[in-house]
Amino acid sequence: MEFTAIPGVGEKTAASLARLDDAERALRDGDVAALARAPGLTAGRAAAIARGAIRKRHGDDGGFLATSHTRDLYEDVLGLLQARTETTYAEKRLETLFPSTAESRIEEVRAFASEAMAREVDDAVLDALSDVAPLKSPPTQRVRERCLATADAERYAETDEAYPELSVEIVEDGRDIAELARSYSTVVVIDETFAGIDVEGDVRVWPDALDRPADIVPERLLNFFAANRSRLLAAAEVHEAAGMDPACSLADLRDGLSRVDDDGELVGDDELTRLTNAVDDVSAAVSTAESVANDHLRDAIREQDVTIEGTDFLSLVEQGARVDSLLDRELADQYDDALAKAREHVVDSLSLKSGEDGPVERLFPTDPTFPVEHREDVASRLKTELGAARDQRAARLKAELATDLGDLREPVEALVRDALERDVELAVARFARDFECVMPEFGGSGFAIEGGRSPLLDVDFADVDPVDYTVEGVTLLSGVNSGGKTSTLDLVGVVVLLAHMGLPVPAERVRLETFEELHYYAKSQGTLDAGAFEATLRDFADLTEGAENRLVLVDELESITEPGASAKIIAGILEELDGQDATAVFVSHLAGGIREAADFHVAVDGIEAVGLEDGQLVVNRSPVKDHLARSTPELIVEKLAGESGNAFYDRLLKKF
Ligand SMILES: Nc1ncnc2c1ncn2[C@@H]1O[C@H](COP(=O)(O)OP(=O)(O)OP(=O)(O)O)[C@@H](O)[C@H]1O
Numbered sequence: 001m002e003f004t005a006i007p008g009v010g011e012k013t014a015a016s017l018a019r020l021d022d023a024e025r026a027l028r029d030g031d032v033a034a035l036a037r038a039p040g041l042t043a044g045r046a047a048a049i050a051r052g053a054i055r056k057r058h059g060d061d062g063g064f065l066a067t068s069h070t071r072d073l074y075e076d077v078l079g080l081l082q083a084r085t086e087t088t089y090a091e092k093r094l095e096t097l098f099p100s101t102a103e104s105r106i107e108e109v110r111a112f113a114s115e116a117m118a119r120e121v122d123d124a125v126l127d128a129l130s131d132v133a134p135l136k137s138p139p140t141q142r143v144r145e146r147c148l149a150t151a152d153a154e155r156y157a158e159t160d161e162a163y164p165e166l167s168v169e170i171v172e173d174g175r176d177i178a179e180l181a182r183s184y185s186t187v188v189v190i191d192e193t194f195a196g197i198d199v200e201g202d203v204r205v206w207p208d209a210l211d212r213p214a215d216i217v218p219e220r221l222l223n224f225f226a227a228n229r230s231r232l233l234a235a236a237e238v239h240e241a242a243g244m245d246p247a248c249s250l251a252d253l254r255d256g257l258s259r260v261d262d263d264g265e266l267v268g269d270d271e272l273t274r275l276t277n278a279v280d281d282v283s284a285a286v287s288t289a290e291s292v293a294n295d296h297l298r299d300a301i302r303e304q305d306v307t308i309e310g311t312d313f314l315s316l317v318e319q320g321a322r323v324d325s326l327l328d329r330e331l332a333d334q335y336d337d338a339l340a341k342a343r344e345h346v347v348d349s350l351s352l353k354s355g356e357d358g359p360v361e362r363l364f365p366t367d368p369t370f371p372v373e374h375r376e377d378v379a380s381r382l383k384t385e386l387g388a389a390r391d392q393r394a395a396r397l398k399a400e401l402a403t404d405l406g407d408l409r410e411p412v413e414a415l416v417r418d419a420l421e422r423d424v425e426l427a428v429a430r431f432a433r434d435f436e437c438v439m440p441e442f443g444g445s446g447f448a449i450e451g452g453r454s455p456l457l458d459v460d461f462a463d464v465d466p467v468d469y470t471v472e473g474v475t476l477l478s479g480v481n482s483g484g485k486t487s488t489l490d491l492v493g494v495v496v497l498l499a500h501m502g503l504p505v506p507a508e509r510v511r512l513e514t515f516e517e518l519h520y521y522a523k524s525q526g527t528l529d530a531g532a533f534e535a536t537l538r539d540f541a542d543l544t545e546g547a548e549n550r551l552v553l554v555d556e557l558e559s560i561t562e563p564g565a566s567a568k569i570i571a572g573i574l575e576e577l578d579g580q581d582a583t584a585v586f587v588s589h590l591a592g593g594i595r596e597a598a599d600f601h602v603a604v605d606g607i608e609a610v611g612l613e614d615g616q617l618v619v620n621r622s623p624v625k626d627h628l629a630r631s632t633p634e635l636i637v638e639k640l641a642g643e644s645g646n647a648f649y650d651r652l653l654k655k656f
Helices: 011-018 023-029 043-058 068-082 088-094 103-117 123-129 153-162 174-183 218-227 229-242 250-258 270-303 310-319 324-349 376-434 485-501 530-543 563-578 591-597 632-643 647-654
Strands: 146-150 167-170 186-189 202-205 447-452 467-471 474-479 509-512 517-521 550-555 583-587 603-613 616-624
Touching (some): 011 023, 011 043, 023 043, 043 088, 068 088, 068 376, 068 485, 068 517, 088 376, 103 376, 123 229, 123 376, 146 174, 153 167, 174 202, 218 229, 218 376, 229 250, 229 376, 250 376, 270 324, 270 376, 474 485, 474 563, 474 591, 485 509, 485 517, 485 550, 485 583, 485 616, 517 530, 563 591, 603 632, 632 647
Parallel strands (some): 186 202, 474 583, 474 603, 517 550, 550 583
Antiparallel strands (some): 447 467, 447 509, 603 616
8 A cells, every 4th residue: 555645644654654564454444553653653643644544545535624613613522522431542543533525434434333322331341441552562671591593694684683682693603502502591593504413501403483483582472461461451351341252262361461470570380489489599598508507516516525535635736726537536427417407408498309409419518527618619500500490491481371372462452452442432332322312314405403402512411402403505593692502503513523423413313414514613702903804704705615515604703893894794605605505504693784785585593582580581592493583682671661661661672
């Protein structure tokens, strides 16, 4: 695949994507986590690239979000979905859902969303999901006790790249290999020519070394699983709690993970623990054994009546305190006992097995001496032999575990991905549940919303009054202050955006046209100066051109300039739109003036106050079709006219 063909992907990003193993799959699935593994790509950029790839696949030019306010509204809608995720992955993945004009794309997401809405939202699943994250690659860890060797300079580079954990050594002959075997516990020679070589030490000739990472560096797999332990266990839990079909045996996964600690070291093997402890305890055991022997001898000497011949006594006096011969003669048996006790202590405290205690025999001098001192070279030999036994066992166990984990390496990617994707589905399911959504139907012209409730209102969703609103063609929306005109435009915008994203909408029923563009203009913050007015007018001039089936939502455009001029401008824009088959809703308090200025019959809908209750307006939130709603001042004057006997209010009311 030509990555540069994706909108927004240049040469540099394409090169980065090419370094991924599974870029095409990741682009197809919108797998932002996998894309973000490409060097230099952030999760946000990965989502943008995934969007570009989707657009390209569906032939969508990406023009739906036509104004900055439309884009803001999309961000708000996306935020509501993202707030219902447990994982950062799902948060980013939701960014690959965008309003599209391509029917195939809308259909694709609708199929996904319909399935998602059927998912049960279970707290245990959400709990487990909060600990799931994309699998990470732990940093390369050097392994110092093993090396690779080759006489072939070409294979050297390849091997060095394949095994960054190990030293790769260039050798010329058997002597070089023997030399390496003295420095490393294990030497793996990768050249066939050395097959059958006979040198001392652990030397293996594996010409297929490049295909055997689990044998050569089992640590790689162990570290990977150790680093991802909590993510993997959480993904396993998600599968169980949600009753999903896991990509690998969860029992095997848990068993494998129980055999390695967080540092990638083996755990759970008693024999390895015994050997590891023995190596660590050799010095302490030997020194305690020495004390045991000396204590025994001291007691024995104390209790012994020593008869000493005159010549011996003379010799002692003349030669200094050499008592060895005396000990030999008088306490030979006791000395043997002392050594036996000392050796026994070493064997017992290190839990040595037969075959491992060879050096222990030679640990103390057999000729009687006092105080007894151990032989350091023998103690160190004991430590080296135990260390070698430990390393061999660890290497064998690591290789066995790496083989078991190796079988799980690929499936766990899918295991975690499936769990993360479930979070995306559950976000959609929770959104649909929280805002009582239905799947909209596409067809006809304009839109028809029944029982729509905006999730963006500043009141609790439970307190939002349902709104019915149908528009075909171009219409003005009039209504009392704070009646809900802006909220109605927001509702229409939200419903249309969600529908074009392929998602369910917060309403009882919705039918709508497949729009090409959504132009939404928010209320301007007040009268503009001449320059700003000109710029705004240019913006609106753009509105009069563009895709035929566009939806235009404009909130109180009149505030940009004085009412008379505003009415004319709005009338002019409406005329253009009316002639182009666009759908448009313009919120305005100037319906009368606009009608007068327009050269076609402008439809006016109205959000009406049905009365005043305790000084508060009681509003029917659903716009009434073809009805110019009375304004708040009119309602208040009417109220005063009815309540007080002052004829002024009656006269005033007639002016409305
Ligand atoms: N459908 C609804 N259900 C419940 N409350 C609503 C609904 N629509 C609007 N409101 C409430 O009315 C307030 C005013 O709504 P909104 O700003 O949409 O009115 P408006 O008609 O645009 O006002 P203005 O004429 O001042 O521009 C909202 O902040 C909200 O509290």
